[in-house]
Amino acid sequence: MAAEAAVTVPDGYILHTENTSRILLPSTNEAFLNPIQEFNRDISVACITTWSEELDKAKEAKWQERRSKNTAGSSDKKRLKTTESAPAISRTTTESNVDSGKSPEDVVQSDYPKTAEVTQSPSKYEPKYQRNKVVILEALSATGLRSIRYAKEIPLVKYVIANDLSPSATAAMKRNIEANGLGPPLDPEDTVNLAAPNPLGDKAPDRKPKLGMVRINEGDACALMYNHRTDKNRVDVVDLDPYGTAAPFIDSAVQCINDGGLLCVTCTDLSVLATTNYPEKCYSNYGGIPVKAEYCHEAALRLVLHTVSTSAARYGRYIQPLLSLSIDFYVRLFIRLQSAPIEVKKAASKTSMYYICTGCQAFYDQPLGRMAEKVHEPSGNVNINFKTHVGPTVPEKCPECHSTLHIAGPMWSGSIHDSGFITRLLEHLESNQDKYGTSPRMKGMLTVAQEEIDSPFYFTPSRMAGFFHCISPSLDDTASALLHAGHKVSRSHALPGSLKTSAARSDVHDVFRSWIKTHPVKMDKISDTSPASQLLAKEARVEHNFKRHPQSVTQSSKVKLVRYQQNPTPHWGPGKRADGGKRKRESEDD
Known part of the structure; x- marks a missing residue:
C-alpha cells in the first residue's frame, strides 16, 4: 500500500477524517455523509474482520x-513400491554372492542393496498455506468512505468494489x-504501459492495467451484482x-x-418496518405486515431476516444471522449465507405469523411449518419429516384482556444472533x-446482544404496569420474580429498560398480579x-x-457500559437525500 501523502484541500471542499481514512467533502450536498453513522462503519469493520479471520481458519x-491425507497416501505408495522391488534385488544379489562363496548372513550384513533402507530426503519445496483474502462489494458507495475503511482496516481484504x-x-x-493511496500504482515502473509495443507480438498474453x-x-447496483452471480465471479462480502x-x-445480493x-x-425505513402506518408498503418491500407494539424494532429485524431468508431459499441457500441490531434510526444485520438443501427445508419452521393484542400487546405465534424427527432404530439415523403446522394457536380475542388481535408477519422466528460469533467479536474489540472511535458503545451494545436469549420480543416493566394501572416494579424486581419462577431472562439491545424472557405473556402478567397484592x-x-379490568379480574396462579x-x-450492568444511545448529536436522523446528478439511490452514510 502506497504511503499516504499530505492532502491538498481544494476550494469548496472540506477534509473529513474518520479513523484511518480521510475524504474530501464538497460544500454542496452532492454526496451524502452522515457522521452519526461512524458507529455503523466501526461495527461493520469489526464484524467483517472477525468473520474473515474465522473463514481463514476454517480454510486452513x-x-x-487435505495435505495430511496426501502425505499419508504418498508414503503408502513409496512403501509399497520399495517392498515390491526388494525381493528381486535380493534374489539377484544372493545368487551372485552364493557363487562367490559368501554366506546368506554375510549377504544381509554387507552386500544387500542400501535402496530399501534409505529414507527420502525432505523436499526442497515445503508447501505453505496462503491466507485466504476476501473480495468485498459495496453496492451503494457515495463518497467511498466505507470502502476506503474496509481496504485500509481489514487485514484479509484482497480488494473492494465500490459502486454507485x-x-x-x-x-x-x-x-x-487517491487521497488515501488506494488507487492504481502511480510509479511508471510499476505500471503496465498498454501503448508500448509488445516484443512477443500477437503471441503475448493480454496485458491489463494494475488495479x-x-x-x-x-x-x-443490481446489474453489477447479477453480473457476479456465477461461481467464478462471486464475491465474499456484499454491503x-x-x-x-x-x-x-436483496435478490441480486x-x-x-x-x-x-x-x-x-x-435499512433506514423504520417508519415502514416498525409501525403500522404503511402495512401495504411493508408487505410490498419485505413480504410481511409490521407490528404496532413496544417491541416493534425487534419485529423490524425479523421482517428483514424473513426477506433475506426467502430470497436465499429460492436459490438453495439458507441464512445464519450472526448479529442483528436495531440502532438509532435504522437496523443493521450481518448474515452468513450457506448452501444446503436440508437447511433450506427448515426455513418454514423458522418463520411465523404473530397475533398481536391491541390492548395488552401480548403476542401469540403461529409457525408456518414444523419438523418431526423420526429415529431409525437399527441404524440410529435421525430422519426429519417436514409438515404443515396446526392452527390457529389462539382464539379470536386475546385470552388475557379480551381485546382484538391483529395479524403480523410472516417474519423470522429463529435466532437473530450467534452468541459464539459475538464472543469472538468482543475479543477482537x-x-x-484504540482502532475504533465508537468502541465504548460497540462494547456495550455487543455485550447486551451476546446476553440476549433466543425468545422473541421484549417488554418494559413500566409499560406493563401501565396496562394494569399500577406502580411499576423495578427492572430488578421483575427479572428476579421471573428467575425465581424458573424462566430465563435477559435484556434487549433494542430498547433501554427492556426485558426478554422465555416466559409466556400470561406468566409475565402473573408477576404483576403478585406485585399488585402489595x-x-x-x-x-x-x-x-x-x-x-380484564387483566385485574384474574388471580395469579x-x-x-x-x-x-x-x-x-443488573448483575451484568455492574460494569459501566454505554449500552444504548445517549443524547442525539446534531447529525441525528437519516438526513436529506443527496442531490448530485439524477441519482435514484443514495447511500445512507457514505
Whole structure:
C-alpha cells in the first residue's frame, strides 16, 4: 500500500477524517455523509474482520487435512513400491554372492542393496498455506468512505468494489481513493504501459492495467451484482447501505455471494418496518405486515431476516444471522449465507405469523411449518419429516384482556444472533479498542446482544404496569420474580429498560398480579370494559418471589457500559437525500 501523502484541500471542499481514512467533502450536498453513522462503519469493520479471520481458519484447517491425507497416501505408495522391488534385488544379489562363496548372513550384513533402507530426503519445496483474502462489494458507495475503511482496516481484504449510480458520487470516490493511496500504482515502473509495443507480438498474453485496492464501478447496483452471480465471479462480502430500504437489492445480493460469505444490510425505513402506518408498503418491500407494539424494532429485524431468508431459499441457500441490531434510526444485520438443501427445508419452521393484542400487546405465534424427527432404530439415523403446522394457536380475542388481535408477519422466528460469533467479536474489540472511535458503545451494545436469549420480543416493566394501572416494579424486581419462577431472562439491545424472557405473556402478567397484592390499584378509575379490568379480574396462579435473584439483569450492568444511545448529536436522523446528478439511490452514510 502506497504511503499516504499530505492532502491538498481544494476550494469548496472540506477534509473529513474518520479513523484511518480521510475524504474530501464538497460544500454542496452532492454526496451524502452522515457522521452519526461512524458507529455503523466501526461495527461493520469489526464484524467483517472477525468473520474473515474465522473463514481463514476454517480454510486452513481443510488445507491441513487435505495435505495430511496426501502425505499419508504418498508414503503408502513409496512403501509399497520399495517392498515390491526388494525381493528381486535380493534374489539377484544372493545368487551372485552364493557363487562367490559368501554366506546368506554375510549377504544381509554387507552386500544387500542400501535402496530399501534409505529414507527420502525432505523436499526442497515445503508447501505453505496462503491466507485466504476476501473480495468485498459495496453496492451503494457515495463518497467511498466505507470502502476506503474496509481496504485500509481489514487485514484479509484482497480488494473492494465500490459502486454507485451517480457520476458525481463516482467522481468523489476517485478523489477520496487517491487521497488515501488506494488507487492504481502511480510509479511508471510499476505500471503496465498498454501503448508500448509488445516484443512477443500477437503471441503475448493480454496485458491489463494494475488495479488498486478500491475499484470503482459506475452503474446500477443490481446489474453489477447479477453480473457476479456465477461461481467464478462471486464475491465474499456484499454491503447494502442504501437511503431507505435495501429490499430492491436483496435478490441480486444473495446470488453473488460465495458459500460461507457475508451479507451486511442496513435499512433506514423504520417508519415502514416498525409501525403500522404503511402495512401495504411493508408487505410490498419485505413480504410481511409490521407490528404496532413496544417491541416493534425487534419485529423490524425479523421482517428483514424473513426477506433475506426467502430470497436465499429460492436459490438453495439458507441464512445464519450472526448479529442483528436495531440502532438509532435504522437496523443493521450481518448474515452468513450457506448452501444446503436440508437447511433450506427448515426455513418454514423458522418463520411465523404473530397475533398481536391491541390492548395488552401480548403476542401469540403461529409457525408456518414444523419438523418431526423420526429415529431409525437399527441404524440410529435421525430422519426429519417436514409438515404443515396446526392452527390457529389462539382464539379470536386475546385470552388475557379480551381485546382484538391483529395479524403480523410472516417474519423470522429463529435466532437473530450467534452468541459464539459475538464472543469472538468482543475479543477482537478488546484487543483493538484504540482502532475504533465508537468502541465504548460497540462494547456495550455487543455485550447486551451476546446476553440476549433466543425468545422473541421484549417488554418494559413500566409499560406493563401501565396496562394494569399500577406502580411499576423495578427492572430488578421483575427479572428476579421471573428467575425465581424458573424462566430465563435477559435484556434487549433494542430498547433501554427492556426485558426478554422465555416466559409466556400470561406468566409475565402473573408477576404483576403478585406485585399488585402489595401495591394495590385504585379500581374506582378503571372502566369495567377496559383491558385493565380484564387483566385485574384474574388471580395469579403462582405467588411470585421478588427477592433479589443472584442472576438478575443488573448483575451484568455492574460494569459501566454505554449500552444504548445517549443524547442525539446534531447529525441525528437519516438526513436529506443527496442531490448530485439524477441519482435514484443514495447511500445512507457514505
